[in-house]
């Protein structure tokens with residue numbers, strides 16, 4: 128495609144398309160910077176023919192990579208057979224039955240039922256309603272409060288946005304829904320005190336849950352909701368002491384645990400679900416994104432037997448659902464995606480190859496003058512950019528240097544995302560040594576270029 132074709136798409140885009148999470152004034156002035164036209168394996172191509180290594184799996188999503196014919200074929204066949212039918216009014220269809228059974232097999236013990244949606248936000252809304260409905264059924268209707276964390280991202284609907292903690296997500300929906308509280312993130316690099324070990328900090332961050340439960344009254348608390356690893360909040364990986372302590376507190380007060388695995392589900396940590404990786408026992412798991420590797424929207428909420436038993440023991444409707452709950456084409460695509468992951472052993476390969484390769488690659492940059500910390504777990508990684516390595520002092524105007532760095536990555540033909548000045552990566556599970564080498568070269572060059580742009584701001 129030529130430059131003039133790119134201009135054509137950009138101009139038309141500006142006229143009629145409002146993008147998500149965007150400063151519309153500035154986007155209208157500049158136009159979209161890139162037009163992505165194709166994907167194959169770990170790469171995407173823009174409309175000017177540039178090949179780009181996608182270190183973000185689309186948006187934490189394309190775990191099997193792009194262009195897998197098996198998924199396209201399954202969706203095509205299902206579209207011919209039955210493109211749509213609803214699952215309301217006591218009706219079902221084979222793809223939704225098959226996928227529900229498959230998910231029950233892959234999910235942790237006791238999570239045997241699934242309620243489908245089309246986005247992570249929707250399924251978190253399902254979780255919020257179901258958690259509160261559960262406590263009403265149990266005769267404890269006062270239990271409404273769901274505790275979450277300060278930089279949690281749980282989606283963009285008003286309920287999921289209220290459950291999330293990011294202040295900018297609350298800005299347009301004042302007053303945000305009541306009944307949510309937010310505690311400290313388990314983010315050792317950014318939140319620990321001088322000399323505090325990761326282990327001690329992990330316990331302190333977990334203890335914040337107990338403090339909050341006691342502050343609002345245990346009899347009012349319905350659940351704790353958290354991503355096993357905070358993704359959009361900056362790939363915040365909890366210290367080893369955090370999750371065991373959280374599980375203890377959840378058990379002690381008898382509240383429900385909701386694990387939002389929209390990013391961590393389907394192999395990203397080398398287990399089907401990250402709850403398994405951390406040894407936690409959630410009562411509910413939200414999933415989306417990689418369920419179909421993003422080939423078509425599908426999300427869901429996995430629900431444990433305890434909650435399902437409460438539903439079964441009451442002759443009462445749970446008035447909730449979406450037209451596209453259990454969409455047959457999405458279910459067929461998800462089944463093909465999961466089969467592909469199994470056939471090619473993609474999940475165990477994260478442990479034997481992907482995770483150690485990512486950790487090794489990031490470690491090469493830990494001594495770079497711009498880099499305060501590198502960290503990773505499974506196929507999730509982060510590089511902290513700081514003005515002063517020794518004191519962890521950030522740059523003025525958070526996010527500015529991250530964007531400079533992100534643009535250098537892009538010019539090197541590589542995509543990483545900036546969360547303020549934390550550069551994050553979530554490669555597809557299929558990277559080989561070639562892609563890790565390519566990423567390493569791009570990261571090295573982009574960091575050096577960023578350093579020369581901000582050299583005057585770096586501590587000597």
Ligand code: PXG
Pocket residue numbers: 186245246247248249251280281282283354358359387388389390415416544
């Ligand atoms: N939970 C988590 C943990 C997420 O990461 C959602 C819920 C909501 O999913 P939907 O499908 O409704 O978008 C997400 C979504 C980013 C970014 O910039 C991350 C997400 C969405 C958009 C942008 O990192 N995660």
